[in-house]
Amino acid sequence: MNEKKVTYLEAISQAIREEMRRDESVFLLGEDVGTYGGAFKISAGFLEEFGPERVIDTPMAEAAIIGSAVGAALMGMRPIAEMQYIDFITCGFDQIINMASKMYWRVGMPVPIVIRGPAGGGTKGGPFHSSSPEAWFFHTPGIKVVAPSTAYDAKGMLKAAIRDNNPVLYLEHKLLYRMPELREELPEEDFVVPLGKAIVRRQGEDMTMLTYGAMVYQCLKAAQILEEEDDLEAEIVDLRSLTPLDREVITESVKHTNKVLIVHEDTLTGGIGAELAAILAEDLFEYLDGPITRVAAPDAPFPYAPALEAAYLPNTEKILAAARRLAAY
Amino acid sequence: MDYLKIYYYMRLTRAMEDRTRTLFLQGRIVGGVYTAQGHEATTVGAAMMLRDGDCIVPQHRDLGMHLVRGTSPRAVMCQWLARGNSPTLGRDGQLHIGDMHHGIVPMISMLGDSLAVACGVALTMKIRKHPHVVLASCGDGATSTGTFHEAVNFAAVQKLPLVVLIENNGYAYSTPNEKEFAVHSLSERALAYGIPGESVDGNDVLAVTAAVERALAHARDGNGPALIECRTFRVRGHSEADKADYVPPELRAEWLAKDPIRRFEQYLIQHHLLSEATKAEIEAEIKATVDDAVSYAEQSPSPDPATVADYIFAPDGPVAIIGEGQAQNPRYVNALDTRTGRPFSTVQPVKEVVGKR
Numbered sequence: 001m002n003e004k005k006v007t008y009l010e011a012i013s014q015a016i017r018e019e020m021r022r023d024e025s026v027f028l029l030g031e032d033v034g035t036y037g038g039a040f041k042i043s044a045g046f047l048e049e050f051g052p053e054r055v056i057d058t059p060m061a062e063a064a065i066i067g068s069a070v071g072a073a074l075m076g077m078r079p080i081a082e083m084q085y086i087d088f089i090t091c092g093f094d095q096i097i098n099m100a101s102k103m104y105w106r107v108g109m110p111v112p113i114v115i116r117g118p119a120g121g122g123t124k125g126g127p128f129h130s131s132s133p134e135a136w137f138f139h140t141p142g143i144k145v146v147a148p149s150t151a152y153d154a155k156g157m158l159k160a161a162i163r164d165n166n167p168v169l170y171l172e173h174k175l176l177y178r179m180p181e182l183r184e185e186l187p188e189e190d191f192v193v194p195l196g197k198a199i200v201r202r203q204g205e206d207m208t209m210l211t212y213g214a215m216v217y218q219c220l221k222a223a224q225i226l227e228e229e230d231d232l233e234a235e236i237v238d239l240r241s242l243t244p245l246d247r248e249v250i251t252e253s254v255k256h257t258n259k260v261l262i263v264h265e266d267t268l269t270g271g272i273g274a275e276l277a278a279i280l281a282e283d284l285f286e287y288l289d290g291p292i293t294r295v296a297a298p299d300a301p302f303p304y305a306p307a308l309e310a311a312y313l314p315n316t317e318k319i320l321a322a323a324r325r326l327a328a329y
Numbered sequence: 330m331d332y333l334k335i336y337y338y339m340r341l342t343r344a345m346e347d348r349t350r351t352l353f354l355q356g357r358i359v360g361g362v363y364t365a366q367g368h369e370a371t372t373v374g375a376a377m378m379l380r381d382g383d384c385i386v387p388q389h390r391d392l393g394m395h396l397v398r399g400t401s402p403r404a405v406m407c408q409w410l411a412r413g414n415s416p417t418l419g420r421d422g423q424l425h426i427g428d429m430h431h432g433i434v435p436m437i438s439m440l441g442d443s444l445a446v447a448c449g450v451a452l453t454m455k456i457r458k459h460p461h462v463v464l465a466s467c468g469d470g471a472t473s474t475g476t477f478h479e480a481v482n483f484a485a486v487q488k489l490p491l492v493v494l495i496e497n498n499g500y501a502y503s504t505p506n507e508k509e510f511a512v513h514s515l516s517e518r519a520l521a522y523g524i525p526g527e528s529v530d531g532n533d534v535l536a537v538t539a540a541v542e543r544a545l546a547h548a549r550d551g552n553g554p555a556l557i558e559c560r561t562f563r564v565r566g567h568s569e570a571d572k573a574d575y576v577p578p579e580l581r582a583e584w585l586a587k588d589p590i591r592r593f594e595q596y597l598i599q600h601h602l603l604s605e606a607t608k609a610e611i612e613a614e615i616k617a618t619v620d621d622a623v624s625y626a627e628q629s630p631s632p633d634p635a636t637v638a639d640y641i642f643a644p645d646g647p648v649a650i651i652g653e654g655q656a657q658n659p660r661y662v663n664a665l666d667t668r669t670g671r672p673f674s675t676v677q678p679v680k681e682v683v684g685k686r
Contacts, residue, residue: 025650027456053456059486064445064479071449074429076650076663077456079449094476095445098437106421107435108666108673110643141641165643165662 004185009177011151011186012116013042015158016080018190020050023078026162029056029065030082039084040118040177062092069113070100078162083117086171087131100167101142110165116158118174119147120214120265121313125174126304132213132266132297137169138242138275144195145242147171149216151184153240156193164195173214181217196244200253204233207259207290207326210250210276212239215263215314222319232327234261242272250276251284258289259326263319268296290329295322332602335377335534337611339369339590342393344615345402348623349409353569357627358409360422362569365390367532370589371496371559372466373397374537378545379464382652384432384454386447386465388440389424390496390563394466399431399676402618406626407674416675418640418668419632428675429651429663432461435675441467441474444493448480451489451554459652462548464541466494470501472515481554485522488553492544495556496531498563499584503575515558524554531559532589535596561589640668 006014019026027050028043034057037044046055058065062083069079083089089096096115103111121130137145144166148154154172161168176182201216202223209219216238223234235253239246254260260280262273273294280292295314303312346364353362365372372393376385379398387394392405407415408422416426427435434450436443447465454461471477472495484491495515499506512518519526525547529540537559544555562584566573573581597603649661657664665672 025648056452056487059479059483061479061483063442063476064448064483067442067445067476067480068449068452068483071434071446071451072453072456073449074434074446074651075450075453075457076429076648076653076656077449077453078648094439094442098439099442099446102437103435104643104668105640106417106425107427108416108418108640108668109427109429109435110648110663110667112643112648141638144642165645165648 005183006151006186007178008151008154008182009040009042011155012158012172014186015155015162016043017046017049019159019162020054025076026078026080027054027056028080028082029058029068031058031060031084033057033082038082040174062088063095066092066095066115067099069115070095070103070111073111073113074109078112080114080116080162083115085129086117086119086133087128089115089117089133096137096143096167097140101140104166105142111167112165114158114161114168114170116170116172118177119171120173120175121302121309122175122214124304124306124309125302127301130302132264134169134171134242135266135271138272143167143169144244145169145171146195146240147173147213147242148240149173149176149213149238151182152186153193155186156191157195157240160192160195163192168195171213175214195241196246197241198237198239198246198249200235200249201238202234202236204235205257206232207234207261207323208253208257209234209236209261209263210239211236211263212242213265215265218314218316218319219263221316222323225316225320226323230324230327232323234323247279254280254284255287258287259329260288261293261295261319261323261326263295263314265297265314267299268294269299271296290326293322293326295319330377330538332597333607335373336593336597336603337615338373338377338393338397339534339593340611341396341615341618342369342373343590344619345392345396345405345622348619350569352409352623359411362409363389363423363567364565364569365392365563367562367564367584367589368496368498369393370534370593371494371531371537371561374534375464375466375494375541378538378541379462382432382459382461384434384450384461384463386434386436386443386450386463387424388436388443388466388468390468390498391466392424395424395433398433400426400433401674401676402622403625404675406622407629410626410629411631412626412629413632414629414674416673418636426675428673430657430673431676433675441471441476443467444471444480445476447491448484448489451484451491452487454490455487457650457653460549461652462490462492462545464492464494464545466496468501469495469497469499469506469509469515470504472518473501473509481522481556484554485524488551490548490551491554492541492548493554493556494541495558496561497558498561500563500567500576502567502571516556519556524556526556526558528558528560531561532587532592534589534593643667
């Protein structure tokens with residue numbers, strides 16, 4: 001194994017460490033991030049390197065964590081507020097929706113904060129350790145929402161988020177944290193992946209799959225099978241950044257495939273896919289040769305039992321079935 | 330301590346709010362109006378104890394704090410009248426304004442939330458070794474929120490330079506103290522956080538200044554936060570649309586008799602610190618200031634409707650740490666209001682500021 005290759009999790013860790021070294025206004029606060037090094041060990045060794053004033057173990061208090069991040073950002077700092085699991089972001093919801101996201105629009109003061117944490121399911125986390133909270137924030141003006149799917153993007157987008165002058169919700173898919181296939185060698189020099197840019201992960205002519213996060217890999221598997229068994233070439237657009245949304249890449253892709261399958265792990269109703277479908281229907285209607293099709297979790301809370309979790313999550317099979325229905329048009 | 334300055338700001342605060350009420354009753358203010366008759370000793374007294382570089386985190390009844398710290402009466406009236414040149418460009422109203430360069434954190438309507446933000450300001454002062462203190466206020470109502478607890482607890486654990494000033498005015502809207510909490514005094518809550526707390530007569534400005542001075546010294550010396558409950562009374566409604574007929578008339582009369590401005594005025598006269606001539610001068614100056622603020626606001630433009638969805642995101646660029654180096658150098662994104670390209674307009678130019686900043 002190439003020792004230079006890093007996991008998605010190590011890429012996140014590198015991004016925070018390098019930004020903290022580069023800019024002394026960057027600091028990390030959250031539950032168990034210091035002495036313990038974080039529940040997933042993302043900040044292991046940080047306390048020793050940066051000290052307790054820049055790696056702050058907080059009480060179990062998400063409103064205080066996010067609110068403090070806002071206050072520090074108003075002072076010109078660049079705090080990174082860690083949610084131990086992203087599910088707990090609801091405990092600090094108001095500080096994001098009413099405090100952070102409206103601040104610049106209301107009073108002209110930038111709030112450069114990153115709120116980040118492990119999102120997504122597939123780890124038997126049950127209803128409170130598996131959620132995908134992006135739609136609440138996608139709906140909210142004034143906060144950027146990103147969900148990287150590779151180690152390269154995880155690092156580059158986190159650096160971009162930390163340097164951004166706005167609140168950024170950075171969603172780490174915990175299933176990808178230590179996935180061996182995702183290990184890759186990253187550039188030694190400093191790099192960022194600009195927020196707001198989607199990327200085509202696989203080129204194809206027969207349909208576009210719009211997706212992000214861990215679902216990118218389910219789509220890739222489905223596309224492989226579609227190629228082998230159905231002679232269909234699916235193009236996969238990894239949105240990466242939900243706000244701002246890269247309408248250009250979406251438009252480019254749909255204009256030549258003329259069919260769209262939207263895949264996300266979050267629940268269906270009012271999800272990211274609903275807005276994508278509305279955009280496609282409004283702006284690209286004349287390019288569509290089939291119904292805009294969505295594959296998402298059912299409108300139910302995230303379940304615990306393996307059999308239920310498997311039934312709940314979108315997967316290669318569900319994507320394949322939907323893609324074949326769509327291709328038939 | 331400049332007693333006449335305190336007196337001036339208490340009177341200015343009352344006069345601004347009286348005029349605001351008139352504007353509301355005349356239909357010239359379209360939204361809700363929240364005033365704080367009776368709070369002047371608490372808000373003005375507390376803010377007068379601050380130094381340059383300290384920060385306030387005021388709430389909706391803290392016009393007195395704002396004015397002492399330099400918030401422009403013109404800016405306040407532009408806010409009430411929803412003008413395009415108000416500090417929020419007409420996007421928000423009331424006292425939801427601030428200017429970090431002058432140590433004023435803008436509030437939101439979710440009371441209690443600002444205390445967590447205050448922690449972040451104080452945390453920055455601690456991390457960056459600024460010798461300053463944050464004075465954050467809240468009402469009795471906000472002490473029931475989860476964020477109050479989270480913030481005060483976090484501040485205590487981190488030993489943040491924070492003074493929490495609870496303005497207990499008897500009611501959270503229509504809900505009286507006995508339906509809000511079961512402790513005898515809100516300063517008892519300090520015990521739960523391992524920090525000092527005291528309750529004072531919030532209508533006695535000298536009692537307020539003495540208590541705030543003790544708390545600020547405690548926080549400034551690195552001992553962590555302190556909590557003060559100022560017992561006062563909201564003699565008017567929650568908003569000007571609220572008749573407050575749930576308040577027993579004799580209770581209101583009792584507190585009206587303890588009016589903080591009249592009490593302080595009597596004290597000043599008794600101690601020969603305020604002559605009739607000086608009083609008349611102060612009144613004339615206040616009237617001129619309020620008149621100017623109202624006429625300035627009334628002549629100011631309405632916001633351009635075409636801008637309603639502008640400025641959702643701040644632009645790229647370096648951000649200065651407030652209070653350090655050349656933080657107001659325009660190369661920084663937070664040096665001035667990048668929405669307009671002009672300086673933040675909450676605080677008037679320094680030369681016009683009578684109080685501290």
